[in-house]
Amino acid sequence: MSEVAVSSLESAAGAAVAGGRGRSGRRTLVARVGVVVLVALVPLALGTIDTEGQDFWLQAGVFAFAAMIAALGLTLLVGGAGQLSLAHSFFVAIGAYAYTYLSSATRGTGTTIASSIQGGFGLPTPVAMVGAVLIAGLAGLLFSPISSRLRGIYLGVASLGLVFVGLHVAFNAQKVSGGFNGRDVPDFNLLGFAFDTSPLSVLGVGFTRNSKLWYLGLACVVLAYVYYVNVLEGRPGRALRCLRDSEVAASVLGVNVVRYKAYAFTLSSMYAGLGGVILALAYHHIVPDTFGLGLTVSFLAMIVIGGLGSPGGALVGALFVTALPLLLAKYSDSLPFLAPTGSGGVTAAVAAQFIYGAAVILLLVFEPGGVAALARRVPRLASRLRRSPHSSTQKEAA
Amino acid sequence: MKDFVQFVFNGLSLGSIYALLALGFVVIFKATEVVNFAHGSILALGAYAISRFSFNSHIEFYLAVLLGVAIAALLAFVIERGLVRTMAGRSVIAVSIMTIGVDLIVRTETTRRIGVDVLTLGDPWRDGIVHVAGLTVPTARVWAIVTALVILAAFFAWFKFSSFGVAMRASAEDSETASLMGIRMGRISAVAWVLAGALAAVAGVFLTAFPSAGLDASTGDVALRAFPAAILGGLDSTGGAVVGGLIIGVAEVLTAGYQSDLTVLGRGFDQVMPYVVMVAVLLVRPTGLFGTREATRV
């Protein structure tokens, strides 16, 4: 108890880190832990509420977790360092394919059709996961002669090229990617605990493949988020934010601008890589078309909706952009304005595109801080309501 | 050798179309420092409108083109007035991402309307071919070159000599000083967007004409290949846009032409070639061939 008091005193003296690990910081910490616990309980609750639709929700959740991790990486680059990248889907693809290639055993050697041979290293899946993240980072680093020398918007357009080069390679490198038809993704296995379809029951609660992946995804999101906040509040984050505002000022203060831009791009690629691994696990089978320009655009939509540079916003944005089309598709029957799939009318997928396209435009024009800024307004609004007693009693009555 | 000359010529004709698109990017960039990611969907919308006018409404082709160009220009104008302008003073990256949002909406709608069809625009050249000096050239591509030359010549003359062109160049140099000198930035920005929209629609006519199959859902993506053209020429260089367009066109056609000798690169490498060329150029010159190096201001 006293130790805690001392350390909190010290952190108050040092004024802790910006964003606060002080008294108000503790409250946010509690709130964050609470959110994580709630999200962790969702699979259990789903089992009792909606047994039929359970797997749909769980899979949607795993997709959202994958998107969140990758979106954190992009918001670090765009919001944190002021560098625009349109190549995010490329690095997500690297993560997904690298994991698949590293963890798969070579198969198809017995068949006579050369194109059906798919290579692999057959590494343990945790090793493959780490390897995939490192390979994605390496790919980002290899791009650094360009990423570190180009400023913001030039980099955005130049990085667009990676998406197309990546798709080309994915279609043509049959042995790695399985080509047009794609290839299966090996199930994750952590020290004998398999994240697969084998039935698992803990204390009478059954776990499906997706509910196991839910926890894997959630754990990765938490780690990715904590790391993000630490980096941004620490020395590297200060340097990045400074070079975003003024490269000249940053450099005369001793920040190696070229190197930091390369770091930011590399780190952002590693986030994308981890997101790619989770995404691959969620899909269970990956095809090149998944990783096109559309994916890049949806990542941009996520971070804009969340508010550029805001890690919490990136999570919310990722949830929104991933869940929206799935929700619209699931309930398209009961939504009168939606046409059935394949009819050429406004289908769920089309409506989702409209909605998040509009969300991007409206937020950028009217609320550049995104959802993060909107969220900050809510408490202010609430306290204003509280201050005027009349309205507050009405609220309570209602 | 004959193949080579043929390929280069085809490349130049394709490149002249890219040049029109790249010029649109550059003009917008010079006026507003924004990269317009909605260019492809403006092109697709213009081309779709032309197709609809000439088939569903049986309007004369050239009139349909005029109407389609007007619609594309109008869309660009609406984007500029309604959105780009309201974001004045905001980071260029934010405004550029906003155009991605616009692209998402317009593209989704045109794609939905086109569906799985391949539409023709009703051009009079059809699959006609002319033989010039031993080369076989689609009539449409001859017109593409002629049209591009006329438009580019008119543009550069206008850009160089009209008071408007001078104002635009001045504003690209230093918008603050230019606006102090009484140049109305708002008008320059609007005209730049309208011009770029119109150019995109014109490019759309030739991109969908023979030897292309026609307008399909992915036509807008072709405009993306004009990005490398604009970037490698230098995003703020109008001349660079033209040179960049031609280089990209030639590189793409040569790669496709010699595909059988380049099997190691995989099938369809010509679609990727523009980006490879762009990256190669950027490695040597980070602001493109003719782009001005940013002077550091403190």
Added chain:
Amino acid sequence: MSGAASHPTLAVSGITVRFAGLTALDDVSFEVEPGTVHALIGPNGAGKSTMFNVLSGVYRPVAGSVSFGGVELVGLPPHAIAGLGVARTFQNIALFPAATVEENLMLGRHHLTRAGFIGAGLRLPFAIREDRRHRARVTEIAEFLGIGGLLQLPAGDLSYGDQKRVEMARALCVEPAILLLDEPVAGMDAAETGQVATAIRDIREGLGISILLVEHDMGLVMGIADRVTVLDFGRRIADGAPARVRSDPEVIRAYLGTGHNGAAAPAATPPSASSPPPVPSPADASPAWAWNENEEPPS
């Protein structure tokens, strides 16, 4: 911090800078002796800020050399120059407005700290200790400049004068051997100017740091500078002790010339140079007390 004796000399020789045919600096040479306050003055457009950009590595001259304790600075990137102990402020304040003063100052510690993407990201013990230690030093420096109470405020909310002082503090956080101050009192009233002058003297005397100063406020320059170099149209026209420079006919001409040329005049404060106020002591003696009484603030 080590004493003045160990600080190196900054020797500028033959620096020439051209922009698109325009010669911004033409063969300029001067030396900043260790532990002195050296002023770089001249009418607008004389090339003072350009010289600062050369010294800090932002611009690269076409000819000439800058030697700092025997190390050649020309050709080094700005961050390497900062690492050698050359810190600067900007004429237009370059703080992050949204971050607190403390965060702004911590940025000055960048090259003195090591925590990177692993140390900070994983909050390793060494990174936490380092952070704590440097925050303590930042607090010390802030208090030294009298802005200790502002540490937790967003830099953007401060008054202009306070922002200027925060920028100076941030440069000090680099633990420089030489401090380049670009117009530290521009736009300040007499009281604020006085505070800055005191701060500069404290820095020189308390910390032994050499200071190179670009300033239009002649009262400040004549009051605190040990040596003055005068630039005009990119050329060095005078160099020496303040009193000598002030009576130099070429200097007077340069200021009178621009002083009557409308556009250049308002930003500068030339009259004090053309009509020198009485100087009670020779410039070599500490003139610390003199300037405030003799110099009327411009407004």
